[in-house]
Amino acid sequence: xxxGFLLVLSGPSGSGKGTVSQALLKKRKDIKFSISATTRxxxxxxxxxxxxxxxxxxxxKSMQEKGEFLESAFVHANYYGTPKQFVLDEIEKGEIVLxxxxxxxxxxIKKNYKEAVFIFxxxxxxxxxxxxxxxRGTETEEDINRRFANAFKELDFVGEYDFFVVNDKVENAxxxxxxxxxxxxxxxxxxxxxxxxxxxQGGK
Ligand code: 5GP
Numbered sequence: 001x002x003x004g005f006l007l008v009l010s011g012p013s014g015s016g017k018g019t020v021s022q023a024l025l026k027k028r029k030d031i032k033f034s035i036s037a038t039t040r041x042x043x044x045x046x047x048x049x050x051x052x053x054x055x056x057x058x059x060x061k062s063m064q065e066k067g068e069f070l071e072s073a074f075v076h077a078n079y080y081g082t083p084k085q086f087v088l089d090e091i092e093k094g095e096i097v098l099x100x101x102x103x104x105x106x107x108x109i110k111k112n113y114k115e116a117v118f119i120f121x122x123x124x125x126x127x128x129x130x131x132x133x134x135x136r137g138t139e140t141e142e143d144i145n146r147r148f149a150n151a152f153k154e155l156d157f158v159g160e161y162d163f164f165v166v167n168d169k170v171e172n173a174x175x176x177x178x179x180x181x182x183x184x185x186x187x188x189x190x191x192x193x194x195x196x197x198x199x200x201q202g203g204k
Contacts, residue, residue: 005116005117007097010118011167012155015121016132018100023170031098039060039079077143103157121166
């Protein structure tokens, strides 16, 4: 059996991480989604415990102090963090765990989890990125501008990632991510006893 691994998906606000992740998870029951904790207020369509664990700043800080996050960061004026236990349990079971996190969080994971796979999701153009943030209609004008300005800063970190995927069409982005997962599963270092397993197949 191949070992489980972390699949880290980052990309600027409006690159479509949420949509692509949901489409990927719908198609691939073998991928587990890590539900992040955040102090951001829920958007109208978001459900606590499904999209995020929505916490007060006090609750978030308390988890942080107890070392219950795999990584955490302050993004667009709110705190976000990956609860540790779920991820470690799933990896132990051999599962692929999807983390949809920002570049600061990805860099923390990169330091501590050498075997994670890092994918950066790009919009087809920056104009399209801004359109998508505006079209979502859930952010204030101040927040839209902050998210758009942060997008340029986040792009500086694309060189830290293993792969990039352009999200022009969601189904194509999902296919690209599946291709990455497929190759990662075939990595020799992710398997133990390849020779032994081949020999077990017998043959004359
Ligand atoms: P949003 O508010 O649009 O849901 O997310 C804002 C940003 O926070 C996105 O870049 C998203 O990937 C990132 N984010 C979501 N959860 C986490 C997390 O657990 N850790 C970190 N570092 N970033 C996160």
